[in-house]
């Protein structure tokens with residue numbers, strides 16, 4: 385029994401991953417002159433502890449940052465976040481106008497609808513998870529989201 389518990393402890397950084405599920409991930413296709421793109425997704429946490437995303441990486445971009453869009457005095461601003469906090473037994477929704485993963489410095493060839501970008505999430509404690517995120521036309525996706533909200 386003692387041996388078993390030791391083995392479980394060794395696997396701890398990996399076991400964090402088992403509690404995390406990412407759904408509805410997408411990246412809106414950007415206009416040809418756009419310098420940045422954004423990744424959206426719902427990160428679900430089945431653990432009874434808070435899980436933090438502290439970094440992210442995606443090939444084809446110069447810099448990746450964790451952002452939150454806010455409105456201050458009627459101005460849209462994006463604030464850099466040190467971490468994205470996924471509540472215990474809860475989820476965090478990354479969506480337009482809110483939290484997102486900012487993909488800055490788009491390299492050639494530019495991602496377009498139909499492409500899939502592997503986005504790696506780095507969790508506090510060292511665990512990593514790569515999510516295959518499809519690039520989609522923004523109009524198609526916004527329409528789908530409105531339908532889901534009953535509009």
Ligand SMILES: [Cu+2]
Pocket residue numbers: 422451452462484485486
């Ligand atoms: Cu941003």
